[in-house]
Amino acid sequence: MTSFLPPAERIWWKVPVGRQELIWIAIALTWCIIMFLMMPIWHVYGKQNLSTEAYQTTPAKFGAKVEEMVSQYKVGEEAGVPIVEPPVGSDVYMLGRLWQWYPVLKLKKDQEYRLHLSSMDWQHGWSLQPDNINLQIVPGYDMVLKITPDKAGEYGVVCNEYCGIGHHTMVGKIYVEE
Amino acid sequence: MAEFRECPDSGFYFHKSAESLMKINAVTGVVALLVAGLLAIGVILTRWQEVHWLPADKFYMVLTGHGINALIFWIIFFEMAILHFAASTLLRCRLATPRWAWAGYFLMLIGAIMNNVAVFSGNSSVMMTSYVPMQAEPHFYLGLILFAVGALIQVFVFFGTLVVAQQEKTYEGSVPLVTFGAITAAIIAVFTIASGAIILIPTFLWSIGYISHIDAEMYRVIWWGLGHSSQQINVSAHVSVWYLLAGILFGAKPMSEKVSRFAFLLYIFFLQLASAHHILVDPGISTEWKIFNTSYAMYLAVLASMIHGLTVPGAIEVAQRKKGLTKGLYEWLRKAPWGNPVFSGMFISLVTFGFIGGITGVVMGTEQINLIIHNTIYVPAHFHATVVTGTTLAFMALTYLLIPVLFRRQMILPWVAKMQPYVFGGGMTIMILFMLGAGTLGVSRRHWDMDFAGALMAFEYPAIAYTLMAVGAIGGLLGILGGGMYLLVTVGSLLFGKKLEPSAGFLESFVGKALDPSVYSVKKPDLLAMAPKEEEEHTSGFEAPGTFGLAMLLLVTFVVYYFINWKYLASVWPLG
Numbered sequence: 006m007t008s009f010l011p012p013a014e015r016i017w018w019k020v021p022v023g024r025q026e027l028i029w030i031a032i033a034l035t036w037c038i039i040m041f042l043m044m045p046i047w048h049v050y051g052k053q054n055l056s057t058e059a060y061q062t063t064p065a066k067f068g069a070k071v072e073e074m075v076s077q078y079k080v081g082e083e084a085g086v087p088i089v090e091p092p093v094g095s096d097v098y099m100l101g102r103l104w105q106w107y108p109v110l111k112l113k114k115d116q117e118y119r120l121h122l123s124s125m126d127w128q129h130g131w132s133l134q135p136d137n138i139n140l141q142i143v144p145g146y147d148m149v150l151k152i153t154p155d156k157a158g159e160y161g162v163v164c165n166e167y168c169g170i171g172h173h174t175m176v177g178k179i180y181v182e183e
Numbered sequence: 184m185a186e187f188r189e190c191p192d193s194g195f196y197f198h199k200s201a202e203s204l205m206k207i208n209a210v211t212g213v214v215a216l217l218v219a220g221l222l223a224i225g226v227i228l229t230r231w232q233e234v235h236w237l238p239a240d241k242f243y244m245v246l247t248g249h250g251i252n253a254l255i256f257w258i259i260f261f262e263m264a265i266l267h268f269a270a271s272t273l274l275r276c277r278l279a280t281p282r283w284a285w286a287g288y289f290l291m292l293i294g295a296i297m298n299n300v301a302v303f304s305g306n307s308s309v310m311m312t313s314y315v316p317m318q319a320e321p322h323f324y325l326g327l328i329l330f331a332v333g334a335l336i337q338v339f340v341f342f343g344t345l346v347v348a349q350q351e352k353t354y355e356g357s358v359p360l361v362t363f364g365a366i367t368a369a370i371i372a373v374f375t376i377a378s379g380a381i382i383l384i385p386t387f388l389w390s391i392g393y394i395s396h397i398d399a400e401m402y403r404v405i406w407w408g409l410g411h412s413s414q415q416i417n418v419s420a421h422v423s424v425w426y427l428l429a430g431i432l433f434g435a436k437p438m439s440e441k442v443s444r445f446a447f448l449l450y451i452f453f454l455q456l457a458s459a460h461h462i463l464v465d466p467g468i469s470t471e472w473k474i475f476n477t478s479y480a481m482y483l484a485v486l487a488s489m490i491h492g493l494t495v496p497g498a499i500e501v502a503q504r505k506k507g508l509t510k511g512l513y514e515w516l517r518k519a520p521w522g523n524p525v526f527s528g529m530f531i532s533l534v535t536f537g538f539i540g541g542i543t544g545v546v547m548g549t550e551q552i553n554l555i556i557h558n559t560i561y562v563p564a565h566f567h568a569t570v571v572t573g574t575t576l577a578f579m580a581l582t583y584l585l586i587p588v589l590f591r592r593q594m595i596l597p598w599v600a601k602m603q604p605y606v607f608g609g610g611m612t613i614m615i616l617f618m619l620g621a622g623t624l625g626v627s628r629r630h631w632d633m634d635f636a637g638a639l640m641a642f643e644y645p646a647i648a649y650t651l652m653a654v655g656a657i658g659g660l661l662g663i664l665g666g667g668m669y670l671l672v673t674v675g676s677l678l679f680g681k682k683l684e685p686s687a688g689f690l691e692s693f694v695g696k697a698l699d700p701s702v703y704s705v706k707k708p709d710l711l712a713m714a715p716k717e718e719e720e721h722t723s724g725f726e727a728p729g730t731f732g733l734a735m736l737l738l739v740t741f742v743v744y745y746f747i748n749w750k751y752l753a754s755v756w757p758l759g
């Protein structure tokens with residue numbers, strides 16, 4: 006009856022703790038430490054780590070860089086959106102805006118690229134499907150990550166941060182070729 | 184003047200003003216839950232792709248209203264009732280400054296109504312997170328600000344009541360564990376509301392044109408100082424409710440006051456820092472900070488929850504074994520009062536919170552694993568296990584106790600009440616599990632159309648994702664039915680339940696109608712004495728072996744599921 010009554014012992018903090026609780030606390034703490042260690046370990050041995058490279062930018066500045074890439078490496082068009090095939094290892098750009106991912110990228114399998122992502126207006130969610138990599142795209146920030154597409158195929162980029170009434174129409178494309 | 188009544192059934196003393204405030208806060212909360220539940224019908228029948236009921240604009244409006252009414256208004260109003268109960272009733276103390284408490288309540292009410300008006304006018308479908316630069320109408324933010332200020336005032340009345348109790352020496356020794364947990368919740372609430380003010384006030388000023396720009400990333404970092412720690416208020420509050428119900432139902436005594444209180448303290452020290460797991464895939468957040476924040480800060484809070492997860496059922500087990508239910512590991516559990524919704528609700532809350540809410544939360548809060556989960560439907564599935572089958576169900580269980588004790592009504596339709604925790608908990612668990620699955624396949628949250636109708640480019644989710652969403656939706660409908668059963672029983676009992684004497688009446692107690700003086704007949708309750716000392720029984724083995732078994736099961740599930748997710752992560756594109 007003591008959970009809602011004052012503790013039976015005035016000096017309750019001196020009452021020894023039972024063995025069972027101590028063992029459980031030790032086990033739980035050990036597990037917490039293992040989970041903690043997994044994160045740095047993955048930074049060393051794992052391959053999926055988010056870079057922290059990011060720059061403040063503006064929609065105008067970022068948009069200009071995207072256009073520059075598009076004008077240099079455009080290889081076609083899909084549904085009115087340019088398809089761009091930038092050189093391996095280069096800086097590639099994709100922007101989110103109401104309600105489009107722009108442009109479509111064509112990448113080579115197992116090659117590394119520096120992908121820049123930003124938003125022109127509201128926040129968006131860059132959700133690469135079906136691989137299932139999800140990033141938050143925030144206006145004013147140019148987020149840079151090194152990606153190495155390791156499976157050839159056609160990928161959808163779904164927007165998974167709510168961005169208004171056309172949110173569900175915001176689908177982009179990335180092609181990965183052998 | 185005599186201002187207290189003693190409840191003949193429970194032995195609790197209710198102070199007149201505190202009683203009115205508990206009732207009004209709880210009832211207002213339940214109204215918010217009703218609104219949220221009705222909106223949930225729209226949400227679930229739209230996300231069930233084969234039904235796809237609402238048009239896009241209505242869906243987003245309804246989803247915004249659902250999230251805010253459920254998570255903010257229902258839970259926080261109800262928590263105010265719990266705070267007053269934990270201070271005034273449990274400590275047998277008069278409520279400090281009832282007028283201020285009422286002012287706080289009305290501010291919350293005005294704020295909640297104002298915010299709902301903004302949402303249902305259709306121009307504030309910004310979701311409860313209201314990420315800038317998407318803009319809602321000014322009264323959307325103003326409503327939330329007023330609500331927060333009102334809540335803060337009531338929290339201070341709670342602290343004031345604790346001070347009064349101490350000065351007037353209404354209790355002996357230290358405050359009870361349940362009150363201690365409530366204090367934890369209240370301290371975290373102060374921090375939370377401060378973060379909320381820091382971000383929502385500028386956002387409000389921005390919406391009326393006084394500030395030209397708010398940095399979207401800064402908004403996210405500070406907003407989650409509010410959004411994350413507010414969830415810790417809920418955890419502290421419902422853990423306190425677990426302890427309370429275990430005590431009332433079984434006479435269970437905490438296995439160790441020290442351990443349980445220490446675990447609550449961990450919440451205060453660490454939970455509020457742990458907001459980084461909401462921004463793990465945001466641009467430019469440093470790795471060290473993310474790791475520090477999710478491990479040191481979050482895991483020590485997780486440790487605290489794992490401790491409560493052992494000590495709450497452990498206390499029940501010890502109490503049951505004392506009553507002679509000692510056969511095997513689980514006789515104490517098998518012979519628990521499963522037909523009593525106070526118990527079944529509390530126990531389902533405990534299990535789903537720990538096994539589903541806790542594990543999925545830690546997994547998706549891992550720095551790298553978040554990459555495969557962020558903003559998928561996995562996220563709402565996770566927090567329905569924490570705030571719905573966890574917090575909400577714990578509060579529902581508490582309500583069944585409060586109907587006779589606080590509201591002095593006999594519960595109507597006891598068989599409905601008996602089934603309610605199973606229907607609600609079971610339905611929601613189905614929804615949660617299947618939506619966790621759909622999220623793992625990448626299905627997006629806050630998304631009107633899995634088919635992307637009208638998109639320039641096509642993408643198709645695998646067929647199984649549709650099945651998972653459909654089964655999840657059926658579970659959700661069951662959950663809504665369970666919610667309806669709760670409302671039927673509670674509202675019905677308040678209106679039509681047989682009056683228990685002595686009763687303060689519901690309306691009378693807060694519209695100032697003359698009260699029957701015979702109800703509040705106690706001038707000053709007796710001193711709240713320390714719990715009776717119990718004889719130490721020295722056993723060399725475990726006091727609660729069954730609970731330990733359950734805890735190990737949790738651990739094994741946790742470990743396996745955790746590493747499965749690393750494996751899944753390892754299969755996606757390398758990035759760095």
Ligand code: HEM
Pocket residue numbers: 219220223224226227230246247249250251253254257258310311312560563567570571575614627628629630659660662663666
């Ligand atoms: C009773 C049955 C309920 C059902 C069937 C239900 C269903 C759902 C679903 C399917 C979503 C996700 C929609 C999406 O992201 O596309 C959602 C969102 C949400 N629900 Fe519930 N829910 C219920 C009750 C509750 C309760 C009791 C709470 C809080 C205590 C709650 C809090 C929320 C919140 C905060 C969101 C997120 C809204 C947002 O993304 O801004 N729900 N609900």
Ligand SMILES: [Cu+2]
Pocket residue numbers: 101102128129130164165166167168172175
């Ligand atoms: Cu978008």
Ligand SMILES: [Cu+2]
Pocket residue numbers: 129130164165166167168169172173175
């Ligand atoms: Cu979007």
